[in-house]
Amino acid sequence: MVDLEETFGTDGDAAWIAVAVVLFACLGGAVVLAEWPLFGVPPDTSGEPQLVEPSDGGTGLWPYTSRTRSYEGRTLGINMVFYDSPEEVRTTLTERSARGWTDDPTDGGEADAETVSAERVEIDPEAEAIDEVIRWDEAKGATRYTYFETDDGGVWVDESYQLHAGTYLGKRSHIRAYDEPAGEWTAVQIHEEHWDWFRLRHTVTGISEPQGELEREFMDDGAEQRVVRMPFGNGTADGDGWASGIYLTGAVVPILLFGLVGPTRTLSRGISGFLDRRRRELALGAGLFGLYTAVRWLGIGGEALLSVPPKVVAGPLYVALVVGIPAVAYRFGRASDRTWAFALAVLGLGTAIVVDFAAMGVAVLPLRIVLHRGTVLLAAGLIAVGGSIRADRPDHPVPLVFGLAGWVFVIAASLFGYV
Known part of the structure; x- marks a missing residue:
């Protein structure tokens, strides 16, 4: 034996x-x-960090979140922008049925150069269809800041609200939303995280997958809306530095026995x-x-x-x-x-x-x-x-x-x- x-x-x-x-x-x-607790991710370049303009000639945005009201506390990159009033954006995410959307196919017009196609988003044709919208609920999480620059000067702001889909002590997709001061659009940082029992806090596992899931949800919706990709150049975690712009409208192996x-x-x-x-x-x-x-x-x-x-x-x-x-x-x-x-x-x-x-x-x-x-x-x-x-x-x-x-x-x- x-x-x-x-x-x-x-x-x-x-x-x-x-x-x-x-x-x-x-x-x-x-x-x-480790990313030590008193510091964030140091900026890649010296001098004033680069701002982006999600809308032409409008408010400038530092496309990151930060632990502190400073660039040195940088954490994750902003990866989505919703174009509409802050109230409409929040309603869209939390109360989708309130918009009265229908299942009629969208009008087959020409897409502009940045409109996202199925190939560009890399949708898996064999993946399960998203039959239900993601359910977003009010969430709690650590405060993160971002920076807006208007004609009147710059201002650091914390999130306007936080939403999540999943469980706090399990895994969840987590949104931090920042309403633009003029009320024309909302910058969103969306990431996936899980509760780490050793760290007694959430550990971020990625930002590209939840971004893609929410993006596809709006692409598959019957409402007339436009989904584009914008080069923010702010790749963090597994992100590629491209932000999604959402324009709203209403077997077991057998065992051989022989x-x-x-x-x-x-x-x-x-x-x-x-x-x-x-x-x-x-x-x-x-x-x-x-x-x-x-x-x-x-x-x-x-x-x-x-x-x-x-x-x-x-x-x-x-x-x-x-x-x-x-x-x-x-x-x-x-x-x-x-x-x-x-x-x-x-x-x-x-x-x-x-x-x-x-x-x-x-x-x-x-x-x-x-x-x-x-x-x-x-x-x-x-x-x-x-x-x-x-x-x-x-x-x-x-x-x-x-x-x-x-x-x-x-x-x-x-x-x-x-x-």
């Missing part, structure tokens, strides 16, 4: 010290690559023996997977069912996460094989993180987030190893010390915005 463990034996603390070194190296990389009866029976006995010997380590992995997954979905459920602010729901769940993960790793790591404890802790928690990102629709991650999550896995694995060693001797094992220290630094770095 094949021994599934024969290649995994290791003794001494040297290997775990090496893992600890990797842990802190990953954490250091994540912090170095020829495998004998080897399958042998493999089955090997797996059965492994499961029997490694019950505790498997419980460790399952416990970490279940805890991480439960926090996400309890948060989404609590947000939907309880009439309290989302952060009130998030508070106790965050405590459960940051205390529960090391507690589960240490408790189930005791009396376990140290190598298998490390492997199953990393596997269980790592699988939960990957599944969570998939459920939130995250396809691309910044390198700093990848390094941070890798550090989380190494810290949990070292704590599990420390629990295993502690069961045999009363002192403080090196893996446990490094694991707990790493966990504290991981949580602190993410909580205070250094990741």
Whole structure:
């Protein structure tokens, strides 16, 4: 019978010290690559930032949002402009039926040079049709500013309103709208984000996909309106620097069974023996997977069912996460094989993180987030190893010390915005 463990034996603390070194190296990389909390993205060029004019001869717009009333706090690029009165734009987004639109096809006139065609927007002909408009609700989020320049001078303004589609503690598309001072158009920054339980804030995953979805919604609508693309040159995140201008008017792989009866029976006995010997380590992995997954979905459920602010729901769940993960790793790591404890802790928690990102629709991650999550896995694995060693001797094992220290630094770095 094949021994599934024969290649995994290791003794001494040297290997775990090496893992600890990797842990802190990953954490250091994540912090170095982070957008630090007191600063934004520095401007690419010196001097006065370039303004754009969404309408000829009209108000100038700095095509970004900012954490502060300054260019140095720059965050994401403005990627949509709606042309109509502020009231009409807001009504269009939140109460589409109030406009009395019909399903009649639009008049087949000639498009100007910037009118968006299906090819330019890169619509997937095999994608599902958008049968329903996106439902936008009032939203809360951090204040972001942008800058307008009129004949009377420049002014920094915060968002006129915020909207979202999705859940606060899950994933959502998020809009910040800025009404132009003269009331002729509204600048919009739309992005996709998900709630990050380690950072206790939202992490932006992209701006191009939600922009394209909202753009296609207006292209597919029956109302007479025009959709254009404008070169703002403000590419941020995955954006290409082109803003959308909206002019309003009213199988499972089969398993081969033949020829495998004998080897399958042998493999089955090997797996059965492994499961029997490694019950505790498997419980460790399952416990970490279940805890991480439960926090996400309890948060989404609590947000939907309880009439309290989302952060009130998030508070106790965050405590459960940051205390529960090391507690589960240490408790189930005791009396376990140290190598298998490390492997199953990393596997269980790592699988939960990957599944969570998939459920939130995250396809691309910044390198700093990848390094941070890798550090989380190494810290949990070292704590599990420390629990295993502690069961045999009363002192403080090196893996446990490094694991707990790493966990504290991981949580602190993410909580205070250094990741």
